[in-house]
Amino acid sequence: MMHLPVLIVVVxxxxxxxxxLLNHRKGAWLITLLTSIFLVFSSVQLIQMLGQADxxxxxxxxxxxxxxxxxxxxGLSALMVLILAASALLVSIYALKSVEKxxxxxxxxxxxxxxxxxxxxxxxISVTAxxxxxxxxxEISSLSTYALISMGRDRRALYASYLYLIMGTIGAxxxxxxxxxxxxxxxxxxxxxxAQRLPAVADTNAIRAAFAFITIGVGIKAAMLPLHxxxxxxxxxxxxxxxxxxxxxxxxxxxxVLIRFVSSxxxxxxxxxxxxxxxxxxxxxxxxxxxxxxxAIYQSNVKRMLAYSSVAQIxxxxxxxxxxSQPGFTAALLHMFNHAxxxxxxxxxxxxxxxxxxxxxxxxxxxxxxxxxxTMAAFTIGGLSLIGVPxxxxxxxxxxxxxxxxxxxxxxxxxxxxxxSILTLIYVGRVIEVAYFRPVPEGRTRQKTPLTMIVALWIxxxxxxxxxxxxxxxxxxxxxxxNQLIGVAL
Amino acid sequence: MxxxxxxxxxxIVVILMMMGLYIVIASSNLVKKLIGLSVFQVSVFILxxxxxxxxxxxxxxxxxxxxxxxxxxxxxxxxxxxxxxVATTSVGLALIVRIQEAYGSIDEDDINAMxxxxxxxxxxxx
Numbered sequence: 276m277m278h279l280p281v282l283i284v285v286v287x288x289x290x291x292x293x294x295x296l297l298n299h300r301k302g303a304w305l306i307t308l309l310t311s312i313f314l315v316f317s318s319v320q321l322i323q324m325l326g327q328a329d330x331x332x333x334x335x336x337x338x339x340x341x342x343x344x345x346x347x348x349x350g351l352s353a354l355m356v357l358i359l360a361a362s363a364l365l366v367s368i369y370a371l372k373s374v375e376k377x378x379x380x381x382x383x384x385x386x387x388x389x390x391x392x393x394x395x396x397x398x399x400i401s402v403t404a405x406x407x408x409x410x411x412x413x414e415i416s417s418l419s420t421y422a423l424i425s426m427g428r429d430r431r432a433l434y435a436s437y438l439y440l441i442m443g444t445i446g447a448x449x450x451x452x453x454x455x456x457x458x459x460x461x462x463x464x465x466x467x468x469x470a471q472r473l474p475a476v477a478d479t480n481a482i483r484a485a486f487a488f489i490t491i492g493v494g495i496k497a498a499m500l501p502l503h504x505x506x507x508x509x510x511x512x513x514x515x516x517x518x519x520x521x522x523x524x525x526x527x528x529x530x531x532v533l534i535r536f537v538s539s540x541x542x543x544x545x546x547x548x549x550x551x552x553x554x555x556x557x558x559x560x561x562x563x564x565x566x567x568x569x570x571a572i573y574q575s576n577v578k579r580m581l582a583y584s585s586v587a588q589i590x591x592x593x594x595x596x597x598x599x600s601q602p603g604f605t606a607a608l609l610h611m612f613n614h615a616x617x618x619x620x621x622x623x624x625x626x627x628x629x630x631x632x633x634x635x636x637x638x639x640x641x642x643x644x645x646x647x648x649x650t651m652a653a654f655t656i657g658g659l660s661l662i663g664v665p666x667x668x669x670x671x672x673x674x675x676x677x678x679x680x681x682x683x684x685x686x687x688x689x690x691x692x693x694x695x696s697i698l699t700l701i702y703v704g705r706v707i708e709v710a711y712f713r714p715v716p717e718g719r720t721r722q723k724t725p726l727t728m729i730v731a732l733w734i735x736x737x738x739x740x741x742x743x744x745x746x747x748x749x750x751x752x753x754x755x756x757x758n759q760l761i762g763v764a765l
Numbered sequence: 766m767x768x769x770x771x772x773x774x775x776x777i778v779v780i781l782m783m784m785g786l787y788i789v790i791a792s793s794n795l796v797k798k799l800i801g802l803s804v805f806q807v808s809v810f811i812l813x814x815x816x817x818x819x820x821x822x823x824x825x826x827x828x829x830x831x832x833x834x835x836x837x838x839x840x841x842x843x844x845x846x847x848x849x850x851v852a853t854t855s856v857g858l859a860l861i862v863r864i865q866e867a868y869g870s871i872d873e874d875d876i877n878a879m880x881x882x883x884x885x886x887x888x889x890x891x
Contacts, residue, residue: 414849414881421856430867431883437860441789441802444853447808451846455809458839459816652857 277592279324280333280346283317284354284399287312290392304374307380308367310391314360314398322353322441329759332404340404341465347404349562350756354608355531357752359613362523366730369623370516372725376630377514378426386426386642390520392419397528400438406454406540409532410447413496417443420525424513428633443504446495453489456481468541477545486550489536497529499593500563500587503586507570510582511635515626518578522585522618527611529606530592532737536758537596545670556597563590568698572705578635580702581621584661587695588614595676595689601757602679608753610672613660617669620735621656624650627728640706642715646722649729651710653736654695658703660739663696666742671750774815781808795864799857806850813839813846853874 290310295301296471323333326350333346348356360696370390378386396416421443425436458464460481461472476482491502500505506526510518537546567587574580588610596609627650632639644651660667663674673692678691728735742749781804788801817839825836865871873879 391852407845411845412848414853418849419857421860425860425863430864433860433864435879437857437890438859440800440853442859444802444806445786451809452812455813455816481891536808571832621824674862730790733766 286394289393291388294388299746300383303384307387309369311363315364318356318360341463341468345404346402350759354752366520369728371727373516389419389422402596404466418565424509427512429512432510432512435512439505439509446492449488449492453485493533497526500559507582511579522622523615553599554598556593560590560594564695568695572704604757605753606675606679612749613668613672616739619662623732624654640709641713644711645715653732656736662699668739707725778808778812795861800865803854812888814845
């Protein structure tokens with residue numbers, strides 16, 4: 276139990292290596308599944324441990340911080356680990372059949388290895404308390420992500436992966452420059468330590484430059500609007516399993532890094548009050564919400580449409596952070612959690628459709644409401660949740676966002692959120708219309724979809740409804756994390 | 766004068782960084798882009814290594830009585846970053862090989878033109 280914080284990083288890394296050594300196709304899947312089951316249990320355990328202690332710390336190799344590297348799990352980290360572990364579990368149940376269909380057999384073993392490495396990297400980012408360590412884990416997960424994306428069937432997957440590699444590396448290197456500047460000014464890399472030493476030197480250009488480099492670097496990774504170009508193609512052409520996992524987790528982890536730097540490291544006072552970053556976040560967030568939604572309407576490929584919708588949803592989260600208030604942060608964390616559920620459901624449903632027709636074009640989906648009722652019903656639930664219909668998870672986070680906006684008396688922005696919901700209705704509605712009200716093409720009959728895929732899809736879909744009705748877990752964890760991050764009095 | 770030469774490394778870092786970024790943005794050849802990216806990364810490595818160097822400082826190894834010493838930590842950090850950089854370049858080059866196989870070209874403009882053609886083809890089918 277004592278070593279749990281480090282085990283959740285080490286186990287997926289070792290499991291990934293083990294898969295390569297065993298070099299067995301089915302074995303690779305089984306190990307991935309077992310690893311993610313372990314991770315889900317660990318994350319639940321960690322959340323329970325947080326009930327007793329405020330933070331769980333772990334010193335690597337017995338070297339105490341700030342000299343050694345420290346792992347530090349607070350409410351926010353625990354929330355991220357929960358999102359990652361739960362998505363990983365559902366994705367690995369789903370992967371069995373989907374990967375068999377989409378990936379050539381010789382690539383199965385490297386595929387699962389890369390998937391586990393991405394997972395290890397993302398969890399590592401969430402639990403580490405060392406700024407340089409964040410960079411290292413970021414690169415572990417990114418390099419594996421490039422490999423995963425390039426395994427898509429379409430040749431455009433290769434080019435999308437290449438562009439992501441260029442953008443992602445520039446982003447990571449910017450973060451590296453920023454961390455370097457901070458190290459020069461303070462002589463430490465431990466986040467806690469940095470937070471204590473930064474105020475003394477905060478009024479220097481080096482620290483301001485560091486802040487700028489880090490936010491732009493993280494902005495690229497999180498697909499903040501003008502830096503989002505890599506995302507649509509990377510999501511659209513990668514294998515279904517990869518799109519599901521990335522859409523549910525990757526950009527959220529980048530947003531986590533942003534929140535960590537903005538609140539724990541620099542402190543709200545510096546980053547959102549002294550620097551004009553709050554306004555920037557709100558402006559970019561709002562443009563992201565609107566532009567992402569409008570782009571989504573014009574896509575003929577549903578997977579690409581959802582990718583643009585992801586840009587819009589990241590916009591919501593950034594907008595909420597930009598409010599620099601407690602309700603704003605709560606809304607942001609809540610939406611990170613709920614958006615993982617929403618996009619997980621939608622991309623999984625598309626994966627099932629791709630499994631059957633090898634296409635995610637809108638034109639391929641006519642009449643699907645009749646031939647694939649279970650899949651389309653799940654898609655509809657996900658779509659409703661994306662729009663923010665009451666009773667779904669999407670409604671809860673939008674409600675908190677609108678309330679936070681009204682608290683800050685920013686009613687024009689609240690109005691824009693509602694407009695964006697209508698835009699969402701348009702692009703989700705297009706798919707629903709084609710699926711339910713267009714005739715079934717001739718010769719297309721109902722066929723069986725693999726049970727594992729349907730089960731994983733429906734767990735995701737039902738959790739949208741569950742977390743729409745019972746917000747104890749999601750809201751409780753989010754507000755616990757926010758209290759730790761910025762304190763009650765703000 | 767001392768100021769100028771004392772900051773020599775930093776001038777080099779800035780020049781290399783801008784050259785690297787410019788190549789990434791301006792070049793349409795995928796290999797050149799990747800090498801530009803490498804130059805950009807290397808400039809950051811030099812930046813870190815320069816941070817660690819103190820004038821007249823010696824490495825604090827095997828001796829207890831050094832007063833002025835160079836900080837070894839940035840070097841170690843950059844060792845990690847170099848490994849990451851090499852890995853990035855090799856993954857990128859592997860991708861370029863596969864792009865060459867799939868498209869028959871490693872020129873950005875050619876690839877974009879081919880992708881646009883594919884998109885048009887799809888839209889006509891719709």
